[in-house]
Amino acid sequence: MSYSWSSPAHEDFVESLASKLMANGVMVRLDKWDLKEGQDKFAFMESMVTDPDISKVLVICDSHYKAKADARKGGVGTETEIISAEIYGQVKQEKFIPIVVEYDANRQAVLPTFMKSRIYIDLSNDDVYGDGFDQLLRAIYDRPKYKRPELGAAPEFLDDELAAAIPVREFQALRSATEEGKPTADGLEVAYLKRFQVELGKLLVPKETTDYDDEIVASIARAKPLRDQFDQYVSMKAAFAQDTPRACRRVLELLEHILGLRTQPEGMTSYREEWFDVYRFLAWEFMLLTVAALLREQAWQTLDQVCSEVFVFHRNGDQRDRSFLEFEPYLRSLDERRNKRLGLRRISIQTDLIHDRVSASGTTFTEMMQADAFLSLRSVVQQPEGQTRDFWFPRTLLYLDGNRLPLFVKAGGGAIKAGILKALGVADAKEFAARFEKVAAALNNFDNWRMDSEFIDLRSVTNVAQLSV
Numbered sequence: 001m002s003y004s005w006s007s008p009a010h011e012d013f014v015e016s017l018a019s020k021l022m023a024n025g026v027m028v029r030l031d032k033w034d035l036k037e038g039q040d041k042f043a044f045m046e047s048m049v050t051d052p053d054i055s056k057v058l059v060i061c062d063s064h065y066k067a068k069a070d071a072r073k074g075g076v077g078t079e080t081e082i083i084s085a086e087i088y089g090q091v092k093q094e095k096f097i098p099i100v101v102e103y104d105a106n107r108q109a110v111l112p113t114f115m116k117s118r119i120y121i122d123l124s125n126d127d128v129y130g131d132g133f134d135q136l137l138r139a140i141y142d143r144p145k146y147k148r149p150e151l152g153a154a155p156e157f158l159d160d161e162l163a164a165a166i167p168v169r170e171f172q173a174l175r176s177a178t179e180e181g182k183p184t185a186d187g188l189e190v191a192y193l194k195r196f197q198v199e200l201g202k203l204l205v206p207k208e209t210t211d212y213d214d215e216i217v218a219s220i221a222r223a224k225p226l227r228d229q230f231d232q233y234v235s236m237k238a239a240f241a242q243d244t245p246r247a248c249r250r251v252l253e254l255l256e257h258i259l260g261l262r263t264q265p266e267g268m269t270s271y272r273e274e275w276f277d278v279y280r281f282l283a284w285e286f287m288l289l290t291v292a293a294l295l296r297e298q299a300w301q302t303l304d305q306v307c308s309e310v311f312v313f314h315r316n317g318d319q320r321d322r323s324f325l326e327f328e329p330y331l332r333s334l335d336e337r338r339n340k341r342l343g344l345r346r347i348s349i350q351t352d353l354i355h356d357r358v359s360a361s362g363t364t365f366t367e368m369m370q371a372d373a374f375l376s377l378r379s380v381v382q383q384p385e386g387q388t389r390d391f392w393f394p395r396t397l398l399y400l401d402g403n404r405l406p407l408f409v410k411a412g413g414g415a416i417k418a419g420i421l422k423a424l425g426v427a428d429a430k431e432f433a434a435r436f437e438k439v440a441a442a443l444n445n446f447d448n449w450r451m452d453s454e455f456i457d458l459r460s461v462t463n464v465a466q467l468s469v
Helices: 008-023 041-050 063-071 074-087 126-141 170-179 185-201 212-222 224-240 249-260 273-296 300-308 332-342 349-356 365-381 395-399 406-412 414-424 429-442
Strands: 057-061 096-100 311-315 318-322
Touching: 008 057, 008 126, 057 063, 063 074, 096 126, 170 185, 170 224, 185 224, 185 249, 212 224, 212 273, 212 332, 224 249, 224 273, 249 273, 249 311, 273 300, 273 332, 273 349, 273 365, 300 365, 300 414, 332 349, 349 395, 365 395, 365 406, 365 414, 365 429, 406 414, 414 429
Parallel strands: 057 096
Antiparallel strands: 311 318
């Protein structure tokens, strides 16, 4: 500890600080304790600064210390010359820590000139002493309060040669503003989604070919970076937004925009239905990613709003208003024509595609299956009176392979169960059971819910038994 014998009170302060450090496991070398009669005080001063066993030098800065250091007078002046040489030499900069114990008339920290530019610790009064001492201990023990996060992997889209230029650069600014809670986040989100829509519009490739399914698959592949970025975007929105009906307002606007992309744009003179299957696929995929993110964050109120939303779009000149069921497609171009043309003998190519597009660092396929199952269950319990035909078919459950979905396994717990029922739009377990069983009875317990020979057991997958009690 380097300090000036300014006054008895200041000497007591320094000794008290040294004692407190010792009590917290820090070995302190102090002249009053270590400099004995007959020893060379200048050699002691030099050893304090240059001894490799000393990891930190605390410079206790008051007006007396500043005056002597700047004038290079007395013991402080000698220490200053030694410390200055070390600071501007090869010693690590963090070895020398200024401790401010006084401010001048202009409320500027009193520091000697050679330490003016250094980050200091404030122990100038009782109000700041506690925090300052904690800061000092962290510096000594090299336990910083703010730690650098782990370095992540480069985004997968950087390795995707098919779509090197597609990811929307505005997303990085939006993510930073959202994570830091900046008021600019809202405007940045508008700019991001506007650019995102432009990139989506580039995916349509109308061609008069007999093997157009190749174009659909290629266009879906080109959309992979956009898909992954949307996954990050909707996951961020679910994590940072409050669980309110307006939380995903702009997400819903984007989903609605994608529905509009499925129809013939103005100025297009020819038309084939399958040209727009890329947007039918993306609408389905994006809805699953949205619901998966909200389920992950248990944003039950927002999820109810998504499923209650009326989506308005134009098709062939007519205005349509539809529910979330509009996002669940059956793509004959893939599951029938491509399957037959190439002899693939797959139960569902579109399901294979959505499975294979999952990124290791993003939403898992299990989470997407949970979203698929939830939307199917919602379509059942919210079936309009007198109807038993408009359902969300959970085709991704082909990959479930007998396992149960974690979210619905937890449906026996009070909080998760109550949340799921809220998101399903029912008041309680009794209402849920009545609605579900009414539809199940009309459909012979969903016996025809099959893909090829595979039975989709919605009752078991969604743990209806637990949700009903």
